[in-house]
Amino acid sequence: MAIMASFAYEDDFLAAARNLKSSGFDNISLLSPLPLEEAQEVLGLGKSPVRRFSLAGALIGAASGFAMAVATALVFILPTGGRAIITLPPYLVITYEMTILFGVLFTLLGFHFYSGLPAWRDKPYMEAANIDRFVVVVEGTEGEQAAQAEAIIRGAGAEEIRHVEDES
Amino acid sequence: MFDHGQPTYAEVNKDVLSTMLETGPRYWILLGTTMSVAGICFFMPWFYQLIVGVGAAGMNRNAVWGTYLSNFIFWIGLSHSGTLLSAVLHITNSHWRKSIYRSAEAMTLFSLMTAALFVMVHVGRVWFVHWSFPIPNQMGLWPNFRSPLMFDVMAITTYLTASSIFIYMGSVPDFAAVRDASTGLRRRLYTIFSFGWRGTAREWHTLGWAYTFFAVFVIPLAVSVHSIVSWDFALSIVPGLHHTIFAPYFVCGAIYSGTAGIVTVMYCLRKFLGFEKYIGQVHLDNLGKLLIALSLIWSYINILELFSSWYGGTSFELEAVRFRLTGFYAPLYWEMILFCAFVPILMFWKKFRLSWNKMLVISILINIGMLTERFIIVATSQPRKFLPDAFGFYFPSWIEIMITIGSFAIFATLFLIFIKWVPAVSIYEVKETLKPLRRDS
Numbered sequence: 001m002a003i004m005a006s007f008a009y010e011d012d013f014l015a016a017a018r019n020l021k022s023s024g025f026d027n028i029s030l031l032s033p034l035p036l037e038e039a040q041e042v043l044g045l046g047k048s049p050v051r052r053f054s055l056a057g058a059l060i061g062a063a064s065g066f067a068m069a070v071a072t073a074l075v076f077i078l079p080t081g082g083r084a085i086i087t088l089p090p091y092l093v094i095t096y097e098m099t100i101l102f103g104v105l106f107t108l109l110g111f112h113f114y115s116g117l118p119a120w121r122d123k124p125y126m127e128a129a130n131i132d133r134f135v136v137v138v139e140g141t142e143g144e145q146a147a148q149a150e151a152i153i154r155g156a157g158a159e160e161i162r163h164v165e166d167e168s
Numbered sequence: 169m170f171d172h173g174q175p176t177y178a179e180v181n182k183d184v185l186s187t188m189l190e191t192g193p194r195y196w197i198l199l200g201t202t203m204s205v206a207g208i209c210f211f212m213p214w215f216y217q218l219i220v221g222v223g224a225a226g227m228n229r230n231a232v233w234g235t236y237l238s239n240f241i242f243w244i245g246l247s248h249s250g251t252l253l254s255a256v257l258h259i260t261n262s263h264w265r266k267s268i269y270r271s272a273e274a275m276t277l278f279s280l281m282t283a284a285l286f287v288m289v290h291v292g293r294v295w296f297v298h299w300s301f302p303i304p305n306q307m308g309l310w311p312n313f314r315s316p317l318m319f320d321v322m323a324i325t326t327y328l329t330a331s332s333i334f335i336y337m338g339s340v341p342d343f344a345a346v347r348d349a350s351t352g353l354r355r356r357l358y359t360i361f362s363f364g365w366r367g368t369a370r371e372w373h374t375l376g377w378a379y380t381f382f383a384v385f386v387i388p389l390a391v392s393v394h395s396i397v398s399w400d401f402a403l404s405i406v407p408g409l410h411h412t413i414f415a416p417y418f419v420c421g422a423i424y425s426g427t428a429g430i431v432t433v434m435y436c437l438r439k440f441l442g443f444e445k446y447i448g449q450v451h452l453d454n455l456g457k458l459l460i461a462l463s464l465i466w467s468y469i470n471i472l473e474l475f476s477s478w479y480g481g482t483s484f485e486l487e488a489v490r491f492r493l494t495g496f497y498a499p500l501y502w503e504m505i506l507f508c509a510f511v512p513i514l515m516f517w518k519k520f521r522l523s524w525n526k527m528l529v530i531s532i533l534i535n536i537g538m539l540t541e542r543f544i545i546v547a548t549s550q551p552r553k554f555l556p557d558a559f560g561f562y563f564p565s566w567i568e569i570m571i572t573i574g575s576f577a578i579f580a581t582l583f584l585i586f587i588k589w590v591p592a593v594s595i596y597e598v599k600e601t602l603k604p605l606r607r608d609s
Contacts, residue, residue: 011606033177034599035372043369048377054385072302072310080314090314093396094322100389101326107381108333115374117340118363125366127348130341132177132605 001142001165002124003149005158006133010036013134016156017042020138025149029137031129050110057106058099065098066091124164133159175445177605180598184342184591185349187441191588194440202580210574213567214289222292224567230560231551235568236290238542239575242425243283244324244397245418245538249426250276251331252390255383264454266597267446271437272430273335274590278582279429280328282575289571301325316399323389323396330389334382335590337375340365342591394422401545408488408549411476417469424462424508425538431455431531433583435524437592446593449522456521459534463512470509484554492548496561500540501548507537 007013010032017030021042030039069091077085112118129135136158138149146163153161175183217224227234250272257265288294300321302311311318344365347358365371398418401409411417434451437443474493477485492501511533514520521527551560564572586592 008605009607010604011608029366030369031367032369032372033367034596035376036369039369040373045369045373048374050374050377051381054381058385068302069313072313076308076310076312078312087314090319093319093392094313096392097319097322097326097389100385100392101329103385104326104330104333104382107378107385108337111337111374111378112363115371117365117371118360119366120359120364123364123366129367130345130348131181134605 001146001163002137002139003141003146003153003161004124004126004135004137004164005150005153005161006126006128006135007157008133008159009157010134012157013136014038014042016136016153016158019152019156020136020149023148023152025138025141025145027139027141029124029139031126031135031137033130033132033134036134048114050107050114053110053113054103054107057109058103060106061102062095062099064102065095068098069094126162174602177599177602180446180595180602181345181349183442183445184593184595184598185346187443187592188346188588188590189350195584195588199581199584202577202584205577206574206581208574209570210285210578213570213574217289217292217567218294222290224565226563226565226568228560228562230553230558231547231562233546233550234562235543235546235564235572236286238539238546239572240283240286240290241397241418241542241545242539243279243286243575243579244394245422245425245542246429246535247276247279247283247327247331247426248390248394248419248422249430250274250279251327251334251386252276252423253427253430255334255386255390258380258383259387263601264450266601267443267593268430268434268451269597270335270338270590270594271433271592273331273338274583274586274592275426275429275433276331277328277335278579278586279426280324280331281582282579284324284328285578286575316396316403319396320400323393327389327393330382330386334379334386337379337382338594339590340375341367341372341596342594345595346591391419394418401549406549406553407482407484408477408492408552409545411473413469413472413476417466417473420462420465420469421538421541424459424466425535427455427458427462428531428534428538431459431527432535435528435531438524441587441592443593446598452524452527453518453521456515456527459512459530460515463508463515463534467509470505488549488552491552492544495548497544497548501544504537504540504544507533508541511537 005016007016013030013032014036017028017039020028028043030036030043032039070086073085073087079085124137124139126133126135136153138146138153141149150161213224225234225236254265254269254273257269288297291297299305299309300311300318311321313319313322340362343358343362344367347355347362350358395415395418398414402411402414404410431452434447434455438447474489477489492498511530514526514530519526520530547562551562553559
């Protein structure tokens, strides 16, 4: 079972989240219609590992961009006015573009990896969370624990509380 | 920031989504018109050219580049600012960006697509265009990456990919809002588009970081794209083109025309989609100031270009300058100077800068000037290389003029389709600029 509670005010919602967290509820999701740094702090979300994907992508892009330019020149040799077959200045342009291309693509990959999206399975959700309500979801609670979570949420000023099935 | 008072969170959803979900006859008439103009003016003449060959265009032996390439530069230029401005303003945390960036980024995307079409029109045998990509083929042919044209292929492909991802990822939370507000097939489609977004703190956190990295990648990319386009010209030794100032000149011109394009698009969004509440005086004022700065830089670089040609003193460069200032296309050159260097001076006065109608006229004049600039670069330099006996003359044929007109219709068509598929104003970012929903506020 999961408890899903909506709040009209950001501060009530954050208070509920903090109290739940300090009472030992770890399996909570905080839904909001806009990004809230404080909600991320409550969950202890610091620097995102997405940046490692960006760095890895940029490095792989740089290496493969340069390698591609060199390889194509060696596979199809085109001598021009006695110039070198592998010419650094123009290949740096290709390297530069591929660095960015792969950096962007890997960042996208990192986003999907760490955000858990796409998520096609049904998860507790309230449409108002995308309009003007702040929603706390406590997943995997039963019996006494559920009653304690509900009491915390109600105490923080929840507008509506629902009990829903979850996957846990 | 809001001229008509702050809307509520729910009103933001309602106002923005209604522009997508409610479609009146005016929209269909407009879409039908732009599609017809695109078909008649762009695709039919192109089809004709495919049948009879590129000789149908006004290009000839000494003028192998024409309006197709000048339009290509124009559209690539117009694509700047959108994504670039959005990325710079995101990094610098400028709040006024939030209600205008989505449409500005869409402008980037559709300008790029239009620009790419011009490459296909220009090359003639469009069915061989894939040869410019490093794809293994039975002839063992590979692109020559020493050529600036290949730089172009890589830069534009990267820019198109990065801009598409940038606008798409920024729209994911809003796709979820569309999903929630719709039913049936549309709901199923937007469930896919939004990746099942719920708006959890983890999702926002990851998106925030990823989006910032996209912005960080996009800024140097945008600068590189137009620098590379400039090298198509500047790396040749043609008088009038062989200038080291060309890369900053093109980048500045691109951001200049792109910013003017944003003003035009914002005017249309206010007028036709009723976004007066979200796009207000602060946007106009800031864009106006940016245009003034860009116009001054652009004017300075123009003077510098003439000066360096004169100071260099070679007869070829002096002839190129003479022809540009007093030759057949001199009226176009002076029109460009009037529209891009003198008209923007009006924006120093608040009366002009804060008037939507006046700014619309100024922004259109700037882009006419910038379209002319690109034409002058192509038409007055390349056909007049070095010795007079090799001089040619370029004048666009009716096919090229039609295709130029048609390209604007293609852009308008793509934009009209966009506003029905993607929220034209970012819902969640507008909410960030509103007073927070706290008990004490």
